[in-house]
Amino acid sequence: MRDFLRSNKREASAFVVLAGLLSLYLWSHPIGPTTYVMTIWANQCLILALAAMAQFFAVIVRGIDLSVGAVMALTNCIASYMVIGSGIEMAFGVVVVIAAGIGCGLLNGLLVVYGRIQPIVATLATASLFVGLALLLRPTPGGQIDYDLADAMTLDVLGMPTALIMTAAIILLIWVPLRRTGLGLGLYAVGSSEQAAFQSGMPVAKIKLASFAMGGFFAGLAGLYFSFVTTTGDAGIGPNFTLNSIAAVVLGGVALRGGIGTLTGAIAGAFILKTIGALMFFSGLPPLAQPFIEGLILAGAIAIGGADILRIKNRLEAFGR
Numbered sequence: 001m002r003d004f005l006r007s008n009k010r011e012a013s014a015f016v017v018l019a020g021l022l023s024l025y026l027w028s029h030p031i032g033p034t035t036y037v038m039t040i041w042a043n044q045c046l047i048l049a050l051a052a053m054a055q056f057f058a059v060i061v062r063g064i065d066l067s068v069g070a071v072m073a074l075t076n077c078i079a080s081y082m083v084i085g086s087g088i089e090m091a092f093g094v095v096v097v098i099a100a101g102i103g104c105g106l107l108n109g110l111l112v113v114y115g116r117i118q119p120i121v122a123t124l125a126t127a128s129l130f131v132g133l134a135l136l137l138r139p140t141p142g143g144q145i146d147y148d149l150a151d152a153m154t155l156d157v158l159g160m161p162t163a164l165i166m167t168a169a170i171i172l173l174i175w176v177p178l179r180r181t182g183l184g185l186g187l188y189a190v191g192s193s194e195q196a197a198f199q200s201g202m203p204v205a206k207i208k209l210a211s212f213a214m215g216g217f218f219a220g221l222a223g224l225y226f227s228f229v230t231t232t233g234d235a236g237i238g239p240n241f242t243l244n245s246i247a248a249v250v251l252g253g254v255a256l257r258g259g260i261g262t263l264t265g266a267i268a269g270a271f272i273l274k275t276i277g278a279l280m281f282f283s284g285l286p287p288l289a290q291p292f293i294e295g296l297i298l299a300g301a302i303a304i305g306g307a308d309i310l311r312i313k314n315r316l317e318a319f320g321r
Helices: 002-007 009-028 035-059 068-082 087-113 119-137 147-154 162-179 182-192 194-199 204-230 238-251 263-281 290-320
Strands: none
Touching (some): 035 068, 035 162, 068 119, 087 204, 119 238, 147 162, 147 204, 162 182, 162 263, 194 204, 238 263
16 A cells, blocks of 8 residues: 555545545535535536546647647537437437547647647647637527436436546546556656657557547547536637646646656546635635636646646756756
8 A cells, every 4th residue: 555655646645635625615515515515516526527637648648738628618519419309319419429529639639740730739729620610509508408318417326426426437447447558558658758659669659649539538528528517508618628627637646748647636636626616615705706716726736737847857957968
């Protein structure tokens, strides 16, 4: 256990902070630790957690994705048209939404890998494209999601919030197996040193493409789950989720320089951010002051990540001399 905690101290620290914040939130909530309170909290956390997962796959290969929120907006708007009707129609709609997310991620990957454009520039450009498409679909918020399906995805099962069950399923069924595959190891190798990974014979281009495609997959899931929570489509949801996804991965111990961190850490960071927001809501702070405090937290988290990159760069420069 000691060795495990030492090798995963970033993620362990994030979960300790989350446990403390959640305990404080449940203690301060007027209703208390009920299934209803936990379900509302978990739903909001999972939306941001899925966005943070999308950001994680860009950051782990030493990139950054400024289109996460835009992909969410686009897939949310698509869902507001297609996730309704018969069971077959809804299943087809879900597949289309997820495929759209993967397609957006692949476009980002192609621009970065074969267009040789810096990720921050490429994804900034595609974000405008995706938001434009979302606005064409939904100039104003509207549409509808099947209420029965939305309830099944956002309520609880035997007192356990469905959002927490889905979070655990993603970790156990996707992340744990992925880490043990060649692709999972390749993500860390490319993030640590792309040149070394290439010289070791790793298919760097395919790994980066797969990484951005997986980012698109999770951004699509985030847009889809946002649709379940709100049961409508809105093209204007993107900007906040993009910035928050970056802050969440940093708070979860993922290094912006790449090659360090885990998906579970990114999830913990997202849950921390949302829990802080919920705490401020019940803290008695003036509503106009809450965005200011949230902005300070986000700026601090991103500054920590930037300082980490600068510290490593200075070490390398000193070593080179």
